[in-house]
Amino acid sequence: MIGVMVGLCALLLLVSASRPGSEEPRLGASLKLSLADTGELEVSPADPLPVLSDDDLRAGQLESGRVEVRNITDVPLDVGFIVPAEELQTGMLAAAQVRVRIFSDGRALADTTVPGLVRGSGSAPIAAGRSKDFEFQAWIGGSDPGLYAGQAVTALVDFELVRLGSGR
Amino acid sequence: MRRLLLTGLIWALISFGGGLLLLLSVPRVLGGQSMTVLSGSMAPAVETGDEVIVMPLRVEQLIPGEIAVFDDPDGSGRLLNHRVQSMVQEDGMVHVVTIGDANSAPERWTVPAGQKLGRVVARIPQLGYVLGRLNSRYALLFLVVLPALVLGVWLLASIWRSPEQPARLGRER
Numbered sequence: 001m002i003g004v005m006v007g008l009c010a011l012l013l014l015v016s017a018s019r020p021g022s023e024e025p026r027l028g029a030s031l032k033l034s035l036a037d038t039g040e041l042e043v044s045p046a047d048p049l050p051v052l053s054d055d056d057l058r059a060g061q062l063e064s065g066r067v068e069v070r071n072i073t074d075v076p077l078d079v080g081f082i083v084p085a086e087e088l089q090t091g092m093l094a095a096a097q098v099r100v101r102i103f104s105d106g107r108a109l110a111d112t113t114v115p116g117l118v119r120g121s122g123s124a125p126i127a128a129g130r131s132k133d134f135e136f137q138a139w140i141g142g143s144d145p146g147l148y149a150g151q152a153v154t155a156l157v158d159f160e161l162v163r164l165g166s167g168r
Numbered sequence: 169m170r171r172l173l174l175t176g177l178i179w180a181l182i183s184f185g186g187g188l189l190l191l192l193s194v195p196r197v198l199g200g201q202s203m204t205v206l207s208g209s210m211a212p213a214v215e216t217g218d219e220v221i222v223m224p225l226r227v228e229q230l231i232p233g234e235i236a237v238f239d240d241p242d243g244s245g246r247l248l249n250h251r252v253q254s255m256v257q258e259d260g261m262v263h264v265v266t267i268g269d270a271n272s273a274p275e276r277w278t279v280p281a282g283q284k285l286g287r288v289v290a291r292i293p294q295l296g297y298v299l300g301r302l303n304s305r306y307a308l309l310f311l312v313v314l315p316a317l318v319l320g321v322w323l324l325a326s327i328w329r330s331p332e333q334p335a336r337l338g339r340e341r
C-alpha cells in the first residue's frame with residue numbers, strides 16, 4: 001500500500017512540477033501609419049515610408065512622427081485626415097487599443113482611436129504652394145496586453161480636402 | 169526488511185507506470201489527446217521529446233499566456249503549440265497572435281469563433297522519447313514481457329515460500 005502511494009505521489013509530483021505555467025504576453029503591438037501623395041498634396045515621408053511606425057508599442061509608451069505636407073495646387077486648401085475603413089488592415093477592435101493624436105501649429109486636429117479616424121479629423125489650412133508640418137502621436141489606450149500584444153495595426157491615412165479659394 | 173523494501177519498490181513502480189498510462193488515456197476519453205513535442209520552439213517551458221496532454225476548447229476560451237495547440241497558419245498541416253499573446257474577437261472571427269517562447273517572430277492567424285483548438289494542460293518530461301522507442305519489438309519485450317516475467321517469478325516465489333514459515337515457527341516454539 002505504501003509502495004502504491006509512493007508511486008502515485010512521485011507521478012503527481014513529476015506532473016505538477018513540470019506543468020507549463022501561464023506567462024504574461026511579452027509582445028507589444030506593431031503599428032504603422034502612412035500617408036501617400038495625392039494630385040493636390042505632396043507628403044514627406046510618403047508611403048511606403050511610414051509617418052509613424054513601431055514594432056513593439058506597449059501601454060504607457062508614446063510613439064510620434066512628423067510629416068510635411070505641401071500644397072501643390074494654386075488654391076489654398078483646408079487639410080484634414082481620414083482612415084478609409086477598407087485601408088485599416090487589422091481588426092477594428094485591435095486598432096481600437098491604439099489612440100492617435102494629430103497636431104498642427106500646436107492645435108490638436110484629432111484625439112481618438114485609429115478606428116475613430118474613420119470619421120475624419122479636424123483640419124488645418126495650407127496656402128497654395130506652401131507646406132505645413134503635422135505631428136502624429138500614438139499610444140496604447142488600454143493596459144491589457146491580451147488585447148494588443150503582437151497585433152499588427154496598419155493604416156494608410158488619406159486626406160480630406162476642402163478648397164478654400166479660387167486662386168492665389 | 170529488504171524483502172519489504174523490494175515489494176514496496178515494485179508496487180511503487182507498478183503504480184507509477186499505471187498512473188502514467190491512466191494520465192495518457194483518460195484525456196482521450198474526455199476528447200483530449202497526448203502529443204510528443206518535436207521542436208524546441210517552446211523551450212524551456214516545453215522541451216523537445218516532452219509528452220504534453222492537450223484538452224480541446226473553443227478558441228474564445230483561450231486566455232493570453234496559455235499554450236494553445238493549433239494548425240500552423242502557413243498551411244503546412246503541422247500542429248504548433250505556442251503561447252497566446254492576444255486575442256481579439258469581432259464580427260464572428262477571432263484574431264489571435266501566438267509566439268513560441270524560444271522564437272522571435274509571432275504568428276498572426278484568424279479563425280471563426282467557436283473553432284475547436286487545444287490547450288496544453290500538462291507535460292511529462294521526455295516521455296515522448298520513451299513512447300517513440302516503445303514502437304520497437306525489442307523495447308516491447310524489454311518493457312512489458314520482461315517486467316511481467318519478473319513479477320510472475322516473484323509472485324511464484326512468494327507463494328512457494330509462504331507455507332514454510334508458519335511450520336518453521338511452529339517447530340521453534
